[in-house]
Amino acid sequence: MMSVTPFPEKKSTLDKKLQAVLDGEHAEIRNEAREFFSRPDMLPPQPGIPKEEYRELTMQWVNKLVEAGYSQIGFDAKYGGGGDAKKSINFIEILSHQDLSLMVKQGVNFGLFGLGVQNLGSAKHHEKYLNDIMNGRLKGGFAMTEVAGGSDVQGVKTEAVYDHATKSFTINTPNESARKAFIGNAAKHGEMMIVFAQLKMNKDAESEGVHAFLVPVRDKQGKILPGISIEDHGEKVGLNGVDNGYISFSNVKVPREEMLDRFASIDDKGQYQTDTPKKTARFFKMIGTLVTGRVALSVASLSAAKNALAAIVPYADTREVFGDILLNKQATQTRLFPLLADAYAMHFATRFLIDKFVAGSPEVETLAAALKAKSSDNAIRTIDEGRLTAGGSGYMAENRYGRMRDDIDVFRTFEGDNTVLRLLVARNRLTEIRKQFNDVSGLKKAIKMAGLAFDNATSTFDLGKGRTKESHLLNPAFQHDMFAKREAAMLYDMTQNIAKAAKKPGGAEAAVEKSQNDMIAYADAYAEKVMLEQFVKAVNEQKDPETKAVLKDVCDIFAINTMVKHAAWYIENGYMKPDKTRALADEAEKLHEKLRPNAVALVKAFGIPEALLSVPRPQAAVAPVKKTGTNGPKA
Numbered sequence: 001m002m003s004v005t006p007f008p009e010k011k012s013t014l015d016k017k018l019q020a021v022l023d024g025e026h027a028e029i030r031n032e033a034r035e036f037f038s039r040p041d042m043l044p045p046q047p048g049i050p051k052e053e054y055r056e057l058t059m060q061w062v063n064k065l066v067e068a069g070y071s072q073i074g075f076d077a078k079y080g081g082g083g084d085a086k087k088s089i090n091f092i093e094i095l096s097h098q099d100l101s102l103m104v105k106q107g108v109n110f111g112l113f114g115l116g117v118q119n120l121g122s123a124k125h126h127e128k129y130l131n132d133i134m135n136g137r138l139k140g141g142f143a144m145t146e147v148a149g150g151s152d153v154q155g156v157k158t159e160a161v162y163d164h165a166t167k168s169f170t171i172n173t174p175n176e177s178a179r180k181a182f183i184g185n186a187a188k189h190g191e192m193m194i195v196f197a198q199l200k201m202n203k204d205a206e207s208e209g210v211h212a213f214l215v216p217v218r219d220k221q222g223k224i225l226p227g228i229s230i231e232d233h234g235e236k237v238g239l240n241g242v243d244n245g246y247i248s249f250s251n252v253k254v255p256r257e258e259m260l261d262r263f264a265s266i267d268d269k270g271q272y273q274t275d276t277p278k279k280t281a282r283f284f285k286m287i288g289t290l291v292t293g294r295v296a297l298s299v300a301s302l303s304a305a306k307n308a309l310a311a312i313v314p315y316a317d318t319r320e321v322f323g324d325i326l327l328n329k330q331a332t333q334t335r336l337f338p339l340l341a342d343a344y345a346m347h348f349a350t351r352f353l354i355d356k357f358v359a360g361s362p363e364v365e366t367l368a369a370a371l372k373a374k375s376s377d378n379a380i381r382t383i384d385e386g387r388l389t390a391g392g393s394g395y396m397a398e399n400r401y402g403r404m405r406d407d408i409d410v411f412r413t414f415e416g417d418n419t420v421l422r423l424l425v426a427r428n429r430l431t432e433i434r435k436q437f438n439d440v441s442g443l444k445k446a447i448k449m450a451g452l453a454f455d456n457a458t459s460t461f462d463l464g465k466g467r468t469k470e471s472h473l474l475n476p477a478f479q480h481d482m483f484a485k486r487e488a489a490m491l492y493d494m495t496q497n498i499a500k501a502a503k504k505p506g507g508a509e510a511a512v513e514k515s516q517n518d519m520i521a522y523a524d525a526y527a528e529k530v531m532l533e534q535f536v537k538a539v540n541e542q543k544d545p546e547t548k549a550v551l552k553d554v555c556d557i558f559a560i561n562t563m564v565k566h567a568a569w570y571i572e573n574g575y576m577k578p579d580k581t582r583a584l585a586d587e588a589e590k591l592h593e594k595l596r597p598n599a600v601a602l603v604k605a606f607g608i609p610e611a612l613l614s615v616p617r618p619q620a621a622v623a624p625v626k627k628t629g630t631n632g633p634k635a
C-alpha cells in the first residue's frame with residue numbers, strides 16, 4: 001500500500017482568481033444567473049420525473065426566464081430586446097449548468113424560432129412578432145429536418161407553392177418520409193413554426209430552392225389548426241423536458257407576407273426576387289445566419305463537461321481507495337486531468353468564437369462547426385469518465401451522471417451532426433485556402449510563407465540535444481509549431497490527394513467523398529490549434545503570478561496530452577521520433593502530479609452553484625483519511 005505524505009492544507013484564493021479569469025467581462029450576468037438558477041423553483045428535477053410533468057416544468061422555467069427579463073437579452077433593442085448577443089450567450093452558458101432540457105427548450109423557442117425570425121425575416125416580421133416572441137406571448141419552433149432528408153437539409157421535400165391570385169403559398173407534405181421530424185416545441189407548446197420548404201412559383205414550376213415560412217400550428221387554446229398534423233415523439237433517450245414531434249401539412253395556406261424574405265421575396269407583381277440568384281449560395285447564406293445555435297451548443301456542451309468535473313474532482317479528492325485518496329492515483333489523474341485541461345482549452349476557444357460571432361466574422365461558420373463538434377464530444381467523454389470515477393455512486397440516478405450523459409448525447413447530432421459538421425469544416429477550409437482543387441501551388445506557397453515548410457518536416461525546435469527535455473517540451477513555441485504544422489500538413493495533404501484524385505472519373509466531388517476520413521481528422525486538428533492558441537493567449541494575459549503559473553500548467557497538460565494522442569501521426573509524418581513521444585507521455589504524468597494540489601480550485605473556479613451539482617457523497621466522509629496535496633474543501 002502506498003504511503004501517504006501529509007500535505008499541509010493552505011488557504012487559497014486561487015479558485016476565486018481563476019473564476020475571475022473565466023467569467024471575464026461578463027461576471028455580473030454570470031453571477032446573476034448563478035443566483036437565479038439556485039432558486040428553489042429553478043432546481044433540477046428529481047430522477048424519474050414523469051415526461052409530461054417534466055415538459056410542463058420546463059415550460060414553466062421558460063416563462064420564468066421571460067418574467068425575469070433574461071429571454072430578451074439577445075434580441076434586437078429596436079423591438080424591446082437587450083441587443084447584447086454576448087451577454088445572452090454568457091447567460092445561456094450558466095443556464096446550461098442547471099438542466100439541458102431547459103437549455104434546449106429555450107434555445108428552440110427564443111434561439112431557433114425567435115432569432116430565426118430576426119435573422120431570416122425583414123422589418124415587417126420583426127415589428128409583428130419579435131416583441132411577442134421574446135416576451136413569451138408567442139411560442140414557436142424550427143421545422144427543418146425531415147424523416148428521409150436528415151442532414152441533407154437542402155433536399156427537403158415539403159413544398160410551398162405560390163399563387164398570385166390569392167397572394168399566398170400552399171404548403172404540403174408530399175409523403176410520409178417528408179414529414180418534419182424531431183421538431184422541438186411541436187408536440188405540446190409551439191404555436192408557430194418556421195417551416196423550411198421548396199418554393200415553387202406554381203405547382204409545375206421548378207423549385208427556387210429552400211425558403212422559410214411562418215406557419216401557425218396551434219391556436220391560443222393549444223388546439224392544432226386545420227391542415228396541420230402533429231405526432232408526439234414521446235419518450236426520448238434524454239431531454240425529456242422537451243416536447244419533440246413530427247409535423248405534416250395538408251394544403252395549409254400562408255399569406256405572401258409570412259415568407260421570411262431577407263434573402264428572397266415575391267414582389268407585388270408576383271415575381272420572385274433575389275440578390276443571390278444561385279440557389280445553393282442563397283441557401284448557405286440563409287443557413288449562415290443560423291450559426292447562433294452552434295455557438296450556444298458549444299458553450300452548453302462545455303458547461304455540461306464542467307458540471308461533470310466539478311462533481312467528480314472534489315469527490316475523488318476525498319474518496320478513499322486502498323488507504324489512499326482516489327485523486328492521488330496516477331490512473332485517476334490520467335483519466336480526469338486531460339479532460340479538465342480540455343475544458344479550460346474549450347473555455348478560451350469558445351470566448352474567441354463568441355467574439356468572432358458578435359463581430360460577424362466570415363470564419364465564424366467554420367469555427368462554430370469545429371468547436372460545436374469538439375465540445376459536444378468532449379462533454380460526453382467527460383461525463384462518462386466522471387461517472388466511472390465515481391464508481392457505483394456514479395451509477396445512482398440521484399448523482400445525475402446518467403441524465404447528463406443522456407441529455408448531452410444528442411448535442412452530437414442536432415444543429416448539425418458532428419460528422420457532417422467536421423466535413424463542412426474541412427470543405428470550408430479547403431475552399432478558403434484554394435479555390436481550385438487541381439492547383440496546389442497556391443496552398444503550398446501560402447503555407448511556406450507562413451513559415452510552415454513541408455519539405456523539411458522536422459520542426460526547427462526539434463533539432464539538437466535538448467529535444468526531449470522538459471524545457472523544450474513545455475516551450476509554447478514548440479507546442480504551437482506542432483499543432484500548427486499538423487493542421488497545415490493535413491490540409492496540404494488533403495488538397496494534394498483530392499487534386500490528384502480529381503483527375504479521375506467523378507472529378508473533384510468524387511475525390512472529396514473519398515477523402516472523408518482525412519477531412520474528419522483535419523477538422524479536429526483545426527479545432528485543437530484554435531484551442532491551444534487561445535489558451536496560450538489567455539495564459540500570457542495573466543498578471544497574477546499564481547494564476548498564470550497554474551493556467552500554464554493546465555495549458556501544458558492540454559498541449560502535451562493532445563500531442564500524445566496524435567503520437568502515431570507525428571511519427572508517421574516524420575515530425576517526431578519514438579523517444580520524443582515517450583518523453584511527452586512521461587511529461588504528461590509529471591504535469592498531472594504537479595496539477596494535483598490545484599485540481600479542486602480549478603473546478604471550483606467554474607463557479608457552479610452547489611445546488612446544481614449532484615456530487616456523489618463519498619463514503620470517505622464517515623472515515624477520516626489522510627489527505628495529500630489539495631487546496632480543496634475538507635470532506
Ligand SMILES: Cc1cc2nc3c(=O)[nH]c(=O)nc-3n(C[C@H](O)[C@H](O)[C@H](O)COP(=O)(O)OP(=O)(O)OC[C@H]3O[C@@H](n4cnc5c(N)ncnc54)[C@H](O)[C@@H]3O)c2cc1C
Pocket residue numbers: 108141142143144145147148149150151152181182183184236239244410413414415416417418419420516
Ligand atoms: C432530440 C432532437 C431534437 C431535434 N430538434 C430539431 C428541431 O427542433 N428542428 C429541426 O429541424 N431538427 C431537429 N432535430 C433533427 C436533427 O437536426 C437531425 O437529427 C440531424 O440533423 C441529423 O439528421 P438525421 O437524424 O436524419 O441523421 P442522418 O442525416 O440520417 O445521419 C445519420 C448518420 O449518417 C451520417 N451522415 C450523414 N451525412 C453524411 C455524409 N455526407 N457523410 C458521412 N456520413 C454522413 C451521420 O454522421 C450520422 O451518423 C432534432 C433531433 C433530435 C434527436
